Amino acid sequence: MSRKQVHVGIIGVGSVWESRYQPALAQLRDRIQVAAVSDAISLRAQQVARSLNCDAVDGALQMAHRHNLHAILLLETGWYGNELLRLLLRTGKPIFVAASLGSNCDEINRLRQRIETAGTIVVPEFAQRYTPASGRFQELLATRLGQPHQITMDAVVPNLKHRSEIDTQMELLANLFDWCHRIIRSSPHDMQVKLRMPTDSPTGWNAKFTDLEVLLEYPQAADPDHTIYVGIRLRTLAGNLATKQPGVPATASILYEATCEHGHVMMNSETDIAWNVDDNVTRESLTTDDSSIEVMLDHFCRRVVGGLIPVADLTDVARSVGLALQVKEALLEGR
Numbered sequence: 001m002s003r004k005q006v007h008v009g010i011i012g013v014g015s016v017w018e019s020r021y022q023p024a025l026a027q028l029r030d031r032i033q034v035a036a037v038s039d040a041i042s043l044r045a046q047q048v049a050r051s052l053n054c055d056a057v058d059g060a061l062q063m064a065h066r067h068n069l070h071a072i073l074l075l076e077t078g079w080y081g082n083e084l085l086r087l088l089l090r091t092g093k094p095i096f097v098a099a100s101l102g103s104n105c106d107e108i109n110r111l112r113q114r115i116e117t118a119g120t121i122v123v124p125e126f127a128q129r130y131t132p133a134s135g136r137f138q139e140l141l142a143t144r145l146g147q148p149h150q151i152t153m154d155a156v157v158p159n160l161k162h163r164s165e166i167d168t169q170m171e172l173l174a175n176l177f178d179w180c181h182r183i184i185r186s187s188p189h190d191m192q193v194k195l196r197m198p199t200d201s202p203t204g205w206n207a208k209f210t211d212l213e214v215l216l217e218y219p220q221a222a223d224p225d226h227t228i229y230v231g232i233r234l235r236t237l238a239g240n241l242a243t244k245q246p247g248v249p250a251t252a253s254i255l256y257e258a259t260c261e262h263g264h265v266m267m268n269s270e271t272d273i274a275w276n277v278d279d280n281v282t283r284e285s286l287t288t289d290d291s292s293i294e295v296m297l298d299h300f301c302r303r304v305v306g307g308l309i310p311v312a313d314l315t316d317v318a319r320s321v322g323l324a325l326q327v328k329e330a331l332l333e334g335r
């Protein structure tokens with residue numbers, strides 16, 4: 001496999017860049033070179049460009065058409081929304097999309113069709129797929145644990161000043177549905193939605209939380225007559241999320257548990273996993289493994305240079321967003 005260095009241009013160097021992508025790209029500097037950056041705030045782009053010793057370019061499209069760029073990292077779209085992605089497709093360059101693609105399935109499918117017609121590589125971010133703990137869980141399913149029978153996910157919805165509560169819930173749900181599809185390899189044939197409000201706060205948090213519960217039944221891919229039961233619980237701060245409450249996480253905190261054919265597993269962070277087979281408990285800390293962002297960017301770059309490694313696409317986005325919209329509709333209907 002070629003290890004050619006990939007030159008990328010970055011669109012959007014705000015909070016997503018600072019907290020997630022800048023650290024990952026620092027680890028991948030031998031693999032990925034940032035050659036140009038663009039941001040709606042010119043001063044911010046200039047500051048980042050100086051720190052990376054690259055060019056700051058006024059205008060995302062102007063930057064994207066540069067001949068020295070192999071690919072684009074679209075971290076923010078601003079008020080352009082998906083129109084910016086549509087315009088970037090005209091460059092023919094591969095695009096990694098960390099920005100939200102919204103919740104309109106028809107629009108997402110139109111984008112998918114345009115991408116397929118153009119023959120362009122567009123890879124959406126699905127970080128939960130590639131955490132160290134999730135990777136280890138998949139290994140254990142294949143080697144020690146056997147098929148899952150029941151999976152539960154208990155998540156605290158992040159407190160985001162610029163997003164509504166329902167939008168934040170739906171985006172997190174879409175990511176969890178994608179994770180389920182990655183693990184189970186099938187689509188659910190039954191879904192129930194329950195809303196409980198308000199509940200006592202988790203220990204140590206000075207706030208009231210609403211509980212959204214989604215119960216799903218998945219057919220096992222290898223044996224459709226066997227059902228895998230999945231329960232998702234989202235705990236969200238009751239009331240207006242615009243004001244951050246003390247102690248409420250700014251990013252999603254997710255606890256995964258699974259009962260499998262031969263044992264039990266728990267993942268309480270992206271890097272910690274504990275599993276039990278025959279009453280023997282093994283705890284693993286995977287802090288030295290590549291982060292989910294590093295893995296996704298590495299896979300993207302392999303595709304950029306001609307590799308065939310599987311990556312997410314907009315079909316995955318449409319499927320997961322579609323399930324999240326079913327939950328939203330159930331909430332609005334009061335089911």
